[in-house]
Amino acid sequence: MSTGTTRLDVVVSDVVPVNELVTRFHFRRRDGELLPTFSGGAHVVVEMRDGERTRLNPYSLMGSPLDTREYTISVRRDDVGRGGSLFMHRSVKPGLEMVISYPVNLFSLDLRAKKHLMLAGGIGITPFMAQTAQLAGEGGNFELHYTCRTASLGTYADVLRERYDRRIRLYHDDLDERIDLDRLLSTQPLGTHLYVCGPAGMINWVRDRAADLGWPSEAVHFEHFAAPQPGLPFDVTLAVSGKTIRVDEQQSLLEAIEAAGVDPPYLCRGGVCGQCETNVISYDGKFIHNDHWLSEEDHRSGCKIMPCVSRFEGKSLVLER
Amino acid sequence: MGITFRKETFRDDFTFKNSPEHIRRFPFPFHEDSYMYAVNIEPHVVGPKGSVLENLIDVDEHYVAEMQDRALVLAEDPLRCQSLPHMTLAGWDLLELLMEQQALGYPEHFTLARDGDRWRWINRPLGIDDTFTFGDTSTLPYGPMEYITRQSQGDFCILDQRDGNLWMDAGMVTTQADWSLDFDIGMNFFEWHAPVPLAHEKGIFTRALKFLTNIQQGKPARRLNWTMTINPRLDTSPENYHKWGPDRTTVTPENVGDKVHLRVELQSFWRLPRSNGIVFPIRCYLIKMDELVTQPKWARRLHRVIRDLPEELATYKGLTRYRPTLVEWLSKLDDGSATSPGFGPD
């Protein structure tokens, strides 16, 4: 295990279109060594050199943790997003040298579980690709329910069905198939842990129903891909480093801070890990908090912000960075 | 050129000693003339050649004797090694980490050869040559954690991370300073730290927990901690208090140099890749006062640190009984001159 670095030099070894929206990318280490072992649910942050700008987006590792000759991620094209997924789809070709982070897991399996019940929506399937591979290797007990818009957008549904057969249940929106959530949640054996990854609406629905049906919160795990949202440009003063910077429409506050040469901590870049938390020294305007880390009180107090996903609208903002 | 392993004991006749080279590499924990409790965590990166940080997992001249002492402790009390059922995968992670690091740092003593899942591990100092299937517990004589920690210096706590907290769910703990795995097993971070005084401002622990839960793979961290022990005993567990507790009344001006030992723990923190757990190796280094004061800077500084230690801390560290005797003895070696900054001897 190397130390002092969180980055890996990789080369894109393959780019495979999966369906009309999703493309899979394969990475190998440039030095030909094995990549670090990881655990199901882990993500890597991919650095994209897009002209002047460096984008850093997190993507779940979807290969088997038992095979680290290569890492694979799947990227869903988002035509109205800030451009990271478009860059991946348009500009990343086999042979391109890239830099990615070491794996980080914020959506880990609870290995005490007697059974793992997994619910995926859309591209939220990716962390479960690795988790099911890990559990299958250890003879673990799991069951995966996967909803997608149409059969042709059921990314990897065929692969999963072939690998795990009846442990996989598919639901297609266009056929009006819907998970019978209450029944599913109320018929699980004691000691079951629930995992959900997908759009925010699905996560909230599942968490709320589970809470109503008496599931302890420690047994409910979720991963939300909160990509930073574009918004109005705004100016920020960084008190510690003495810089004033502009966050433009397509940039996150974290990216703008990084572009100014300040090196703030981060792990998820999705508003869930807490690592980028920053104190607000003063402000005149309103916050658009998009994170899942701070409490509602923190949000109301105006004392803290998570720069990876949150924005600001108003006259002035001074941060302790 | 390999390490020459000493034949020595940590009990009964107490023949433990440091060679002159090992005195110089001792991880002296005081960088200034006073001491205050602090979290003091830093990245665990390779340090200077010849120091205990030359390799991230240190193996030294006491290795064989320490492993023999561990076997004796376990024979008397198997509960010093425990692993809850969901921690087996983390045990394999630890086995890989320790085999890799020991083979990397000391190729003349340890060899790891892998052929897919078939691994061969050769440990020359302990005369072990085993071939096993990685991930298949039935191919080893013990569980993976117990197997490798019977061959690695220091204690090991393996922590499960869930619900934003860390849980002490596995460990091999035979060289501890007065705490017990059997008592702490299954507890979370706040529960097992409950008895520490002066750190009671919860803030310290909340920040430490936040730091630890964010430890990343490939980026271990470390800190030093210290206490004192009478006689070179590795095993100062609560279970054996009746054996070591009374030693504290036996310190006299005549035997201070031989009996009083500074005990330094190098604690490191590593994210484990398969289980996403954290392992917390606690490596214990002992040095008797006679050995320590061969470095004049350390003698002067230790005198000032122990003399000025706040009463609560002295009590917590169990020094109260013999502190006056020790301070008196050390004062004769303190000529009042300035000590240079930093840990190392002059």
Ligand code: FES
């Ligand atoms: S980087 Fe994780 S919350 Fe901002």
